[in-house]
Amino acid sequence: MDAYLAVVSKREVRRYLPRPIPEEALEQIVQAGRASGSSRNRQPWRFIAVTERTILRDLAPFVFRPANLEGCAAAIAVVLTNPRAQFDAGRTAQNMMLAAWTLGIGSCPNTPSDEAAMRERLEIPAEMSISTVLSLGYPAPGEPRPRADADPAAKLTRISRLPLAELLHRETFRA
Amino acid sequence: MDAYLAVVSKREVRRYLPRPIPEEALEQIVQAGRASGSSRNRQPWRFIAVTERTILRDLAPFVFRPANLEGCAAAIAVVLTNPRAQFDAGRTAQNMMLAAWTLGIGSCPNTPSDEAAMRERLEIPAEMSISTVLSLGYPAPGEPRPRADADPAAKLTRISRLPLAELLHRETFRA
Numbered sequence: 001m002d003a004y005l006a007v008v009s010k011r012e013v014r015r016y017l018p019r020p021i022p023e024e025a026l027e028q029i030v031q032a033g034r035a036s037g038s039s040r041n042r043q044p045w046r047f048i049a050v051t052e053r054t055i056l057r058d059l060a061p062f063v064f065r066p067a068n069l070e071g072c073a074a075a076i077a078v079v080l081t082n083p084r085a086q087f088d089a090g091r092t093a094q095n096m097m098l099a100a101w102t103l104g105i106g107s108c109p110n111t112p113s114d115e116a117a118m119r120e121r122l123e124i125p126a127e128m129s130i131s132t133v134l135s136l137g138y139p140a141p142g143e144p145r146p147r148a149d150a151d152p153a154a155k156l157t158r159i160s161r162l163p164l165a166e167l168l169h170r171e172t173f174r175a
Numbered sequence: 176m177d178a179y180l181a182v183v184s185k186r187e188v189r190r191y192l193p194r195p196i197p198e199e200a201l202e203q204i205v206q207a208g209r210a211s212g213s214s215r216n217r218q219p220w221r222f223i224a225v226t227e228r229t230i231l232r233d234l235a236p237f238v239f240r241p242a243n244l245e246g247c248a249a250a251i252a253v254v255l256t257n258p259r260a261q262f263d264a265g266r267t268a269q270n271m272m273l274a275a276w277t278l279g280i281g282s283c284p285n286t287p288s289d290e291a292a293m294r295e296r297l298e299i300p301a302e303m304s305i306s307t308v309l310s311l312g313y314p315a316p317g318e319p320r321p322r323a324d325a326d327p328a329a330k331l332t333r334i335s336r337l338p339l340a341e342l343l344h345r346e347t348f349r350a
Contacts, residue, residue: 090265
């Protein structure tokens, strides 16, 4: 899949097929997270890949949309060694979600609604924080899915986003 | 460029050629930021594209590595309407840097060292915060540059990152 198309066509996917994610795909996704840049290359993240159904079900009540975790094929928790490194967490998470997208796998980030409970269930040391839990799976019917033959310009026209004119300023904000 | 290769091969570039970035490329980069997902699709970001040399020079002292802004061909400030949305800022910034990379353009994020001064120079309203300023430009000799013929596996082997075994946990952190 073309890189620019992947970046502009990636959509959040929240309903998944029961089909499991092959181990090789999971590793490719995590490698994309590992490769991400971070402030001073500190790599303030650790990843927990969860595929056991009982654990996914246990975690579901601790995010704002439990169905995402109940129905996903796998989840990747992004754990921070520095809780203020949320910008870097966003970079590595985006890398992983884009890598998944190029493999035909949908995903979305889930913010913990009960971080303490999630930390306990995932046996995460107290000094670390949970930035997000990515839910992953092949898209269910009706969900967005990657299309290698799509046109980036058409994707950008139909997208549910503010128009560029409202987002983009030139030289200064006021100008 | 292949999407997975782009994601795993993207490196920070801090020294740039004086060659300007074509307007069309700048727009493609910002569109990639616009397309990014965000929590509840709130799109908590605004972008300021800066290409005027005098403004870039004015901004340089307000980041930790002034040379990045002094030498870049363009900068994109990521301004947040919600200062807590750093995770989403990381997602949109990563999208823009990956889009740039696919166009042969290097980049890196610059955290403000003096956000108040930068806000004033960029005429940003007081209620908004600056997450990062991306410096952009075609890579100077010796800097990393995108290679469409590179092998992702080789890139992942040679990368200056913690080994996957240290980063990745399975099912729980302790397991």
